Amino acid sequence: MSERLPIYLDYAATTPLDPRVAEAMIECLHTSELQGNPSSMGHEYGRRARARVEQARAQVAAAINARPASIVWTSGATESNNLALLGAARFHADRGKHIVSSRTEHKAVLDALKQLEAEGFSVTYLKPASDGIVTVEQVRDALRDDTQLVSLMHVNNEIGVIQDVGAVGRLCRERGVLLHVDAAQSAGKVSIDVEEMGVDLLSLTAHKVYGPKGIGALYLRRNPPVGLRPLMFGGGQELGLRSGTLPTHQIVGMGVAFEIAEREREADVVRIRALRERLWAGISKLRNVELNGDPERRVCSVLNVSFHGVEGESLQYALADLAVSTGSACASASETPSYVLRALGRSDHVAQSSLRFSLGRFTTEAEIDAAIVSVTQAVERLRSIAPKNTGE
Amino acid sequence: MSERLPIYLDYAATTPLDPRVAEAMIECLHTSELQGNPSSMGHEYGRRARARVEQARAQVAAAINARPASIVWTSGATESNNLALLGAARFHADRGKHIVSSRTEHKAVLDALKQLEAEGFSVTYLKPASDGIVTVEQVRDALRDDTQLVSLMHVNNEIGVIQDVGAVGRLCRERGVLLHVDAAQSAGKVSIDVEEMGVDLLSLTAHKVYGPKGIGALYLRRNPPVGLRPLMFGGGQELGLRSGTLPTHQIVGMGVAFEIAEREREADVVRIRALRERLWAGISKLRNVELNGDPERRVCSVLNVSFHGVEGESLQYALADLAVSTGSACASASETPSYVLRALGRSDHVAQSSLRFSLGRFTTEAEIDAAIVSVTQAVERLRSIAPKNTGE
């Protein structure tokens, strides 16, 4: 175990709690009046907990311009994505069994779609251009008479590109097709307006927005109402769409996190983007480095770079003083090169030599400058010991 | 809103956090080194979070005499029950489509079974005797050649009776049928030994054991391994059985809660049982009150009483200074009389006039004495204004 902790540049994997969020959660953990079951409306403990739950529902709804009644609490975006996709597809199977999505979606979308394929649905996985963007034309061309659902992520978790969800939303409206958007990575960084974007289902999670892990939400359009088959059944909480005792402290934490994220979004974005540009300015001084994903249409916080002539595992090992990721958190446990970079046309070998730097609310200029030094030294050292391609 | 808070006698709906659990959780909320994604094994933040997650897994496993590898984290017992029932039934559908359960299971079991019936499974719901007990003979008689699964709760949440799960486990072993046990209400109050009980699947939740809401676990036998179809798909956490970022602080809280609950179980049980007997001694001085459920084979903490000649809603309203429940938390939002008491043969009207008092670790003798006074006064007053059945 390293003594000094590395510089945290893995905000896209998960964010530390904002102290204001921690404070709100700790109040719930310390205050016995708030520890009743929010479903126990028969007594004061339950009613007070319920009041906090509904306050948080309003906070999350406000952050995406939705009505509180359209927010369903879940355990995170994985559950939200599964509830949205499995729930809508199974419920509306009679409308048609075709679904349109993309190759660069998060595993929680891709694996849910695989399950639907096993259940007899057919899925078109759109291949983005090398910049990571899926165009509305691609979606239009993929729509069929039996298409019931389109699922497209707002901001990609590995390369940070932003999809034009609004245009796809208008298209889906015209065609009477449901649109699900995985917004786990955009909340707090890109404005989300479910009305303007014409979204029917939208997945959110707290732990990418300085809130707690293990709590998320699914936005579900209420007019016209979108029908869903629940993933789990029981007490009938959340209008029967998601049973299970509501975790007051978690929900309160998510509410505060989203309220802060929306209020401070613009200031955060300006600061974080400047830091990211400083990082890229430093790293791009190295020869043979390549930015992955569209340089303009991207979230402020993510920088995904391929380092040619440097082996990925050695690069990460040499950068022990930086907490960065070689892909999505779940993937980085494994050795396999990022399927997202592969979809952009990168070779296994280049994908393997790529790192995702993701910055956040607590990143400092000093950390960025230190990161530039580490990366430069590591890359130059590894290149210096490698065989020259113009050898002998 | 009442100024002074009522006396909390609704521990079966949910328990307040044990301060030691709160402390452990707050450490996670305050310590940035612990706020990495437990799946980010590429850096120290992830590895330290993972270490805490695995420590908690060992704590929960130890409390039920299981191996850590057999514990899967979920969002609570609702999810655990659904994962166990939907997951096993769908996975093993080829083994047979018959399931045996009981009428007094929690809604999270009954509604999951309803869903399975909609998917073509047939379910036998055993009717317990008026004492609430389902006998092993009843289970034996219900088994068919195509029975693949038996689901029986350990301790009932409304009346507190304890089922002889061990005997049912031995029977299921003989017959090669899977046994699922919903142990949400027994953990920390009744000894749970998955080996001795011969259980294949067991549902747990933290918030009934002085741990946080929104975190639970499913015990899943590993040898021979029990196959399950996941409810949600994605990052592949928890060996692919339950994807989604692991909420370190929640898991740590559950671990500490179960470690404490098992260590202090016997002392807690003795204290709480004495308080419950004191409560019953006081309440039973009233004429025409009836204890629901077997008087001996019951958990230490629950007392469910029918008050004849008193209308239920008025009784609860008159007892505004007591936080008690008219059934399970989820049910008490609604007006309908408890289906559990109905299954025991009580009339709607008697079921309607019943209250569940549930005691816990922080209940005091003074609270019990005050509760006795309130109940006595309320019942006598309401009876005094009612028409005498031998009227005129």
Added chain:
Amino acid sequence: MHYSPLVERHFATPCNVGQLASGSDVLTARAGSQDRGVEILLSARVEHDRIVALNHRVYGCPHSIAAASWLTERLTGATLQDLARWTWREAATALEVPPEKWGRLLVLEDAVRALEKNWRSRPSNHAETA
């Protein structure tokens, strides 16, 4: 469940609880049953053409208890015509009883109708109504 202040007051301190000792000037009426969730017993002392005392006993939900208590205040001093004119809606409005509880107020009206019937059938009454 929401309870109006008036319901709260009558539930906490119901008035005219009990049953008047039977006598030639005392009418009683009973409606509902415990199994149905509401049971009401009214007893009224009538002098000349008016109710001079009205007592009640009630089994039921807070709204039913409050409504019965409220009724005894409302109809003390009432004539047979007042009784005939009275309907459950008056109680529903005065006590802000939610629709799901209206059925219980009908039982209260049943009791009032029964009381009215007994009053009409009193011998001493024929002249007046003739």
Added chain:
Amino acid sequence: MHYSPLVERHFATPCNVGQLASGSDVLTARAGSQDRGVEILLSARVEHDRIVALNHRVYGCPHSIAAASWLTERLTGATLQDLARWTWREAATALEVPPEKWGRLLVLEDAVRALEKNWRSRPSNHAETA
């Protein structure tokens, strides 16, 4: 991924990095490629029947980098026979390389074999091997 202390040391401070200036007494051998994930270049100065200097360049994972560095220490002073006897398993054992990485060590062995072949094919060598 686990790295043994020896891997850590050789990765942090690899020895004999570089390429010897070509000359009649210098043998070189190359194996693998960046696309395959490992590429190794060895250059050895031979005097009489021994390697008196052995340099390397390497592209690859930490295990590959450490193994190449370790190899140059291990085989400095080696004879043609020592070279012929050497196998990747020696590196696997010494550096505690996990099985999933053994394939990469085979590339290192390829480089050693190539060096051996070049040595044998040296004119000055025929006499000795005859």
